[in-house]
Amino acid sequence: MTIYNPGPQIAQAGAITLGTPDLEKSLGFFRDLLGMEVVYETADVAYLRGYMELTHHSLILRRSDEAVVDAYSFRVKRPEDVELFYNELRAQEIEAIELPAGHEVGRGEALRFIWPGAGHPLELYYGIDKPLAPEEIRSHLPSNSSKRRGLGVRRIDHFNVQCAPGDMNAAEKWVRETLGFKRREFIHIPESQTLLASWMSVTPQVHDLALVANPFEKSGQLHHVAFNLENFSDLMTAADVLKDHDVQFDVGPGKHGIGQALYLYVRDPGSGHRVELYAGGYLIFDPDWEAIEWTPNTVGDGLTWYGDPLQMGPDNSMAPTTNSAPLHSLAALRA
Amino acid sequence: MTIYNPGPQIAQAGAITLGTPDLEKSLGFFRDLLGMEVVYETADVAYLRGYMELTHHSLILRRSDEAVVDAYSFRVKRPEDVELFYNELRAQEIEAIELPAGHEVGRGEALRFIWPGAGHPLELYYGIDKPLAPEEIRSHLPSNSSKRRGLGVRRIDHFNVQCAPGDMNAAEKWVRETLGFKRREFIHIPESQTLLASWMSVTPQVHDLALVANPFEKSGQLHHVAFNLENFSDLMTAADVLKDHDVQFDVGPGKHGIGQALYLYVRDPGSGHRVELYAGGYLIFDPDWEAIEWTPNTVGDGLTWYGDPLQMGPDNSMAPTTNSAPLHSLAALRA
Amino acid sequence: MTIYNPGPQIAQAGAITLGTPDLEKSLGFFRDLLGMEVVYETADVAYLRGYMELTHHSLILRRSDEAVVDAYSFRVKRPEDVELFYNELRAQEIEAIELPAGHEVGRGEALRFIWPGAGHPLELYYGIDKPLAPEEIRSHLPSNSSKRRGLGVRRIDHFNVQCAPGDMNAAEKWVRETLGFKRREFIHIPESQTLLASWMSVTPQVHDLALVANPFEKSGQLHHVAFNLENFSDLMTAADVLKDHDVQFDVGPGKHGIGQALYLYVRDPGSGHRVELYAGGYLIFDPDWEAIEWTPNTVGDGLTWYGDPLQMGPDNSMAPTTNSAPLHSLAALRA
């Protein structure tokens, strides 16, 4: 019998850092409409979390000329995993920047590097504070950090990022093999085995991270970041209220066949970053889950099982518009 | 840096085997009302699964004079984990019966033993078939085994079992240390550290398994088995329909503060086993989750945050009525 | 002070009679999927009602070569109103056929005539039986005729019919002035005052009857008949299940701005008649309600506030496909 050593592991999608040209409008969206708590704030940055998140933050909004994504941050399972991943990256000759504790307020030491092939800046960390919310909004339920407010965003859910079609297979393989993501559902061209999209997770969620081929042949573009709502009804209420507040709708509401969750894609009015509100879906507990295969011919139901139809490719409504930041610009920016 | 070896691990609560004095009535409940699929059936036994379960079964109904629970079955993460657990039990001098592949239809080799202190028959297995549903009920969504029917039971959710108050601390410690369950929320008497209830999981669910002190000082009694519905609205519909079909309600609908899910406790009309319909709730992705502590003075909101109130102790509505089977009777029974 | 005499009045949209080339398939849809009760049945006809309807039927399915609508039937408020309406029609020199009690099983005397301009066969009746459902499906709630089943159709909701654009203004005026419908919301071309659509009711519902301009310049075509579900969540469940049963979707789910209800337009697989599942919406209690005006430029939000977008005009998805029957063919048919 072989001894099983899982090596370092990712625990969850932890946080995203969004550059926004209009911080006030972005706060109006995430804080006032979606109901997220501002945990820490300066003139140029705000840290937020959903009412079900006990950790310090899952969203950082940073005033910025460009609507860029500074970092997609994942929490690792054990304190030593940050260093174990660092060793692994060095062994692969991938440049990684060590960020000291406090580089993000409330967070311990972290590692920053560019996802090979995909071009997205990833960060890995373990330590994170779990501050109590101010008493006036603190929940009586200890599993909630604060009372439900606004449209009831509970927590961050997942990231969906893009890379050039030609880099898909390699980039997806890398993140599975090095970071331990499991492929859950995917679209490919069977003849060529060319991957068009892959939904991957380290948790029983169908995806904590998705990689999708970019219709403009570019890497390093955000498709969307998703936040989780309790149920379908909350998502319909969100659609009602966001529509009435002139928030731009891209697509939705509708139900994905892939993941079986309800979706609504809108734009943060301050930055134009695409945000998905996401509710429901199935969980994977099978240890021998076989990734579900879709092809361009069959994926219609996978993208949209019912509701406002989502399409692949460069249609106006779902074209990516915001970019991930390159590694060195980030290092310079936040040093 | 230490090498981390997780040892054998549980993947999920997989299935329960219920003895029922009236198999037809039990089928009327689980198949016709709740909408579960009968995957395999003889005159005296039926294997069922929810529409989101790809594996062979999560519920076995066995014709029996007594409304007993034959087994609480957990799936392990890797094929070798069955043997690794067997070795561990032997090292602890706990009797374990090896069950050959096919002992349960569609299932590989398994291990059966009694949970020390708690008195409940547990089974561990890895291999399980994933049969397609018959074409007329097969879903177009490959993540569903069949089309949604009846009240929309998606999958098994968790087991809640009881033991004598004096055995709580030891029994709970054993299942955490040997089987790897993590304590997520608990009730205890702070002065004496006496545990009254513990919600534990190996997945991000708040509990795959709960252990609750038995008000009649007995071990080996079922509190309930829970099945999962998509959302709160489905649970209200279930309440409507089950009430109109004269299914006995114990408590609910209401919302637990513990776990934050909606509950409805009813009785299988064929056996009297208590079944919880369960929807919503929060997921735990924090690797350093600190178990939430409740005391008899504070747990009111934990048991019922709102809705029909659940009480601890031997009140009529929630008194346990059905027993788990002792190990040797089971071995004899099914040999 | 003048004495106020309301004259004869319509109480509600009572029933629709649909010709269907495949009665068995239509029953599979309305009875087995939507969950309606078959109250009366012969080899060639079936009478159905929703679980919240105490009256004998709201839907008649009649075996027929052509997918025609035989009648849109409205119940009047008082027994004498049938005769009062008859007198009014004669005064207007509109031909009306008197149908004896029992012409439709369970129904009293009725009046049949063609809606001038619109070309649709309308029937007016007062008397209708209120049979108890068979005991095995009878509800314990006396306001329900039967236990909720299938997708939970509660009752008929409204009719939406079409006429040639050039007849819209006159046809709509006639039904308001003679039958007492109130205009609640409408679309017109302000410059020419040309009506494109009108939602009208005799109850606090936003519409019991809608008249919409036909994109093919024809009168006498059905747009859809709507059945009512309890809430948004039920409609999403219906979408899930109908999609998985290969029922043809036209448009939806989505939310109308007009009426503020959730919609899902599908086709009866037996006949191709368009059926709307309809949930929620607002009620009008204001006695001085001013009809809400929409124009081609503003009506986008009115047709679809959010969700799968509904469009006006001859697009494939919403083109009318089934016709209302002419008066004399009906008289001959059912004499």
Added chain:
Amino acid sequence: MTIYNPGPQIAQAGAITLGTPDLEKSLGFFRDLLGMEVVYETADVAYLRGYMELTHHSLILRRSDEAVVDAYSFRVKRPEDVELFYNELRAQEIEAIELPAGHEVGRGEALRFIWPGAGHPLELYYGIDKPLAPEEIRSHLPSNSSKRRGLGVRRIDHFNVQCAPGDMNAAEKWVRETLGFKRREFIHIPESQTLLASWMSVTPQVHDLALVANPFEKSGQLHHVAFNLENFSDLMTAADVLKDHDVQFDVGPGKHGIGQALYLYVRDPGSGHRVELYAGGYLIFDPDWEAIEWTPNTVGDGLTWYGDPLQMGPDNSMAPTTNSAPLHSLAALRA
């Protein structure tokens, strides 16, 4: 054929005026938590409406030492109905006070009198302004006065008031015969025909007004005023949030068999008046509806079909606590 003259008619339950000892706390509840719009405000009074009400107000909060109900106000169907009702009251030798236009801001002339037997101050009016909401909260949907906010109160729904058991039969008969309410469901003691509760309406709602026997043998006590939410899910969200804000729960959530709506009874923190949040239910379009009869032996399911159980009688949770104001005190107060 007899000519049918309906005489003056009530159109709807229009508004309630609540005295509150703590106006700020009451505003915190109705405006900030429930999400109602303050249309008009002085230091001592606030006029509010739900987001689906186009008329000026449905709730007046008046600073007052005592938590009294000043008026239950009904809108009539036609302008002349105010005077017609006045004549009718005089013919019955019932004192009625004429209130000039503007007595309530935004309202036309009204009539105030005490409901004989029941002891509650009723007001009848026709004219009411329909002001647009301020632009920043105005809805894009013309059938909504403002964007949905807070817990989404849409509109006032109904009044439930009490009188001494010995006065029930006469008081209920009076309001039916003089004001035209129809009995929809009722509880009585069959042997003595003693009425215990009656749900009555002038609209298709099951009740716009309910009269319930007071367990303390008193007349003139409020049981509750109800506000309407879109659906069951909104009511569950309201329960979640109100609980977390320490609003006192009396009973609920649960579903009434009578009316089939979901209920949640809480107390306005400023005044202690009981408020019901109310969602769903059935509508009555049958012109020959037969009132549904319940008895003390059968009404259990009627009061609570499922959920937190509602009981009749002087149990602590549902005992009435606030009084309606006598006629002359009101006249003096507001002259």
